[in-house]
Amino acid sequence: MFRNILIPTDGSPLATLAVDTGIAFAKEVGAKITVFTVTEPFHLVSLDAEQLSSTRTQYEALSELHAAETLAAARTRAEAAGVPCVTDQASTHEVYREIIRKAEDIGADLIIMASHGRGGVGALIIxxxxxKVLTHSTIPVLIYRK
Incomplete structure (x- = not known):
């Protein structure tokens, strides 16, 4: 049923668990995966601690390094499990739209992603x-929550 799975990740511990779960699921069903990360461009005004303490150049360099490390680690784990894996990254202010666009572009039939479960003011602000992916995607979404 599922043969082409998109797994977006931000490299957080919970998202890493979702990637590992996605790899295990893909192995069970014989699917290939695309692990995808989206970095947000530098904002002059931000609530992100990394952006508040960095210059644009520093932030962009750290974001690229973090994305590359996150994708390399996911690729290594997928290869060890025998799951065909492609990785990709993008940068945009509208992360959810880029995830949906990527899923559509690769013909994904499932998106597996983590939910950090932010509530209250955090959910309102951030x-x-x-x-947003659940609300706007026509592709099935499997949510990993710990």
Whole structure:
């Protein structure tokens, strides 16, 4: 049923667990995966601690390094499990739209992603990428929550 799975990740511990779960699921069903990360461009005004303490150049370099390390680690784990894996990254202010666009571009039939479960003011200020993907995607979404 599922043969082409997109697994977006931000490299957080919970998202890493979702990637590992996605790899195990893909192995069970014989699917290939694309692990995808989206970095947000530098904001002059931000609530992100990394952006508040960095210059644009520093932030962009750290974001690229973090994305590359996150994708390399996921690729290594997928290869060890025998799951065909492609990795990709993008940068945009609208992370959820880029995740949906990527899923459509690769013909994904499932998106597996983590939900950090932010509630209250955090959800109002930051919003939930996962909620937005669920709301706007026509592709099935499997949410990993610990």
């Amino acid at each position: 919003g939930s990428v996962t909620t």
